[in-house]
Amino acid sequence: MSPLRMAQGRLRIALLMVAILFFAFFLRLIDVQAVNAKSYAERATRELTKTATLPAPRGEITDRNGHVLARSVESLDLVVDQTLINRPGRAAELVAPIIGESISYVQSRLTGNRKFVYVARDITPAQWVKIKEVIASENAAGKLSERIGGFFSERGFRRDYPEKYLAASLLGFVNSAGVGGGGMEGSLNSTLAGKDGIFTYENGGGPSIPSSRQTLVPPQPGKSVRLTIDRDLQWAAEDAINELAKQTKASSVSAVIIDTQTGEILALATAPGFDPNNFSHTKASLLKVPSVQEIYEPGSTGKVMTMAAALEEKVVTPTSVFKTPDRMKRAGKLFKDHDNHPVWQLTSTGILAKSSNVGTIKIAERMSDNTLYSYLQRFGIGDRIRLGLPAETAGILNPVEKWSSSTFPTVAFGQSYSVNTIQATSVFATIANSGVRVTPTLIAGTSDASGHYTPSMRPETRRVISADVAKQLSVMMESVTQEGGTATRAAIPGYRVAGKTGTAQRYDGSCGCYRGYTSSFIGFAPADQPHFAMSVTVQNPVGIHWGGYLGGPVFKSVISYALKKYRVPPSGVEFKPFPLDKAGLKAAALTETSPSANQPDNR
């Protein structure tokens, strides 16, 4: 056989082998792409399609005029899956300069076995693009086995409080999981939070495939909440009480301003405050809202309710005279005024101005337990206001059946029951509003993502005392800020100011005893045309603890500003006080024909 011919034969064998080979390819292709295509396609879809949440932006919290107090800002976080990082050293070298961190820090974040680690919070989109670029170019040049992977960006929202400390305890905070805590952020979390959406995306070996993103459930942005707070008054109040808190070393100071006609809370300030943008190192106690969460025995400011009840029940007039010693025994207990004094002949007005405990008990004794109790109830004592803040207290007012023999005289001068600051302020707002109580409100309304605004329900109102009695009481309370009263430091030139000081012994739960003081001043202005009621409450002041001395100047400075801001005209009608004692009463009768025995004319 010639080589050529023999080659022909072997050629055929080679040809046959090739033919078998190609036939095998066809069979295998049919197997993979026709017979088992479905299972391969399913596996492809499974590894391709991933679902993730689309975070919903949280609603804003604004003041009554729409000034933003809390908002959501889009943010991008840099996250790594450490198990996918091939060369942490090199990866850190590439990424660290972009995010402005040290290489050693970044390397420590990249090294390990955790699948989800934050490397940098709140990076810019440009930084993320740059990171992707440097890694892609590094990978394009390097070997397959040395590719760097595992970098992801987490899109989300960050809570931002543009006014920083302003109204911090009232607003609360949002934790890193996006859940609100503390004030409004906590109690209105479900309203503000919205609902996260879900999207699927096709995920490549590296980045998600462009245009493959499909939203399954769109995120529902949270609703925005408009508060009744006036940012400027809030600021003024905080500024003033921060100073006071520093001076007195008080455990807390709070200030509340209520619009007397609408019941809207214009300021709810707490000192010391915190910065909700960066609250992680803040003491837990500072995150509270003491104005609604802490209760205290109001003390002398509670005497106005005893007086209101007595006037309304017509058992006294502003000029009824009482023989007032500085101490008196009732139910086997000795009740004392805060200063030793000789026996005075005080009018009802004088008793209120001098804040005499003995006098107040004598006035109250003209009424029954139940009568006094029912007035306290109608003023809102022991009743939760429901402002929408978390852990809001109702205060404590025991029913008459539970009163001991010494309870009645104690209640008369403002102890043996407890209130929060809002409740206490509301009593004065009620008197200012001609005896009609408007339930205080803090939330003006909510608006949804499309901007549709829903105002809050109108607050409940009820008459507690008649307009005439309210007027009389208001005049009586003006004496408190006049010469001879306990709160002369609260007087505002040009405006008439009514008010009452309070200095109560403070019940301390930690020892189960009375320790320290709650010093307060609550007033309203202008007394003849009331607009604002404000309380200043100082818990545990060190040193001077007289409510009028501490709270008066704060009231004066903040309400002066409020009157100016709201363009409230100065009082036009001159103040004609009721005489404070028997001597004053006689003098008045001599100089004028018959003014004070009847109703005073204040118009």
Add this chain to the structure above:
Amino acid sequence: MTLLNNKPRRPRFERVAIVDRFDIPLLAAVAALLGIGILLVYAATRDWFASFGGDPEYYLKRHALNIIIGLLLAFGTTLIDYRLLRAYTPFLWAAAVLGLIAVLIPGIGATVNGARAWIALPGGLQIQPAELAKIAIIVGMAMVLAEKHDGYEEPQAIDVLQALAVAAIPVLLIVMQPDLGTTAIIGASVVTMIAVSGAQLRWSVGLLALAGIGAFVAIKLGVIAQYQLNRLQSFVDPTADPQSTGYQLRQARITIGSGGLFGKGLFNGPQTNGRFVPEQQTDFIFTVAGEELGFVGCAIIVALYAVILWRAFVIARRANDLFGRLVCLGVTAWFGFQIFENIGMTLGLAPMTGVPLPLLSYGGSSMFATLIGIGLLLNIRARS
């Protein structure tokens, strides 16, 4: 009509006769595969490059340039009578061997995917001398086996040994890279050429046995790198090395399978666009066809390769001399085995080796060598 008939005839060039004698089915199949290759390389890389802001046509442009250069080289190869090529063969062979030595010198050779197979040139260009070596070995062996006894006597032991020496030196250098895929391809060509040269059958059988023993010893002595063992192991058990090699093979299969009968449509393959399969524009280009063109597209591609191999056999059979026939069959075995290795790998029929798919894969050296090989076939066909 008369006017047209009276038009003066253009003088015929001598060279036109060669072009006229080109094998049309072979040319058509090559052209079709090159065209498909352009689309597949583009499909494999455009989203990937776009995803990090690169030029989506980066690979497309370079691939097109490679094809143009390759076609010029192929055309050049057809111009000289293949019998005269023998004169250049020693130079070609020497150049290939020098290139293979250079590759092993640190600083000149670049390591890609565990093999030191590349010479990095300035401007980001890289050449792979092993591709050039394929042609040098095929032509060189054909020359030795056919020169003395062309057509009248079967090659003697001395000729076979000489031919093996021609192959052995570059092959040893390629083994040192190490590049087992190319070694196997050259081995296939060597055995085929010796078998059909008319040499005693024992040479072919002996070589096959030697290959088997050599592989065994290499594994035992640890000459074969760990990554190569991993590849072989993943062929037996794809879950053995799920993160790298097994992963690639699994992804390749999933990608091809998800294409189904008619595919997802060109540029529409989510697996491809997501770059689940590494090296998809080169070694795993067939998976792009699998996903985007489906069974129909894959079958057409396989059929086109079948046409090329069929024409290569036909040309070999019709060759006037043993030299031409051996060159033809060497090229055929090279193409055939490389196609088998590559497609077989993606389909799970052959172990994983890093060899490109002729005419489809991106890669300059491979493209040039393949098209020169086609040029050789056309040359022999035109002069038979």
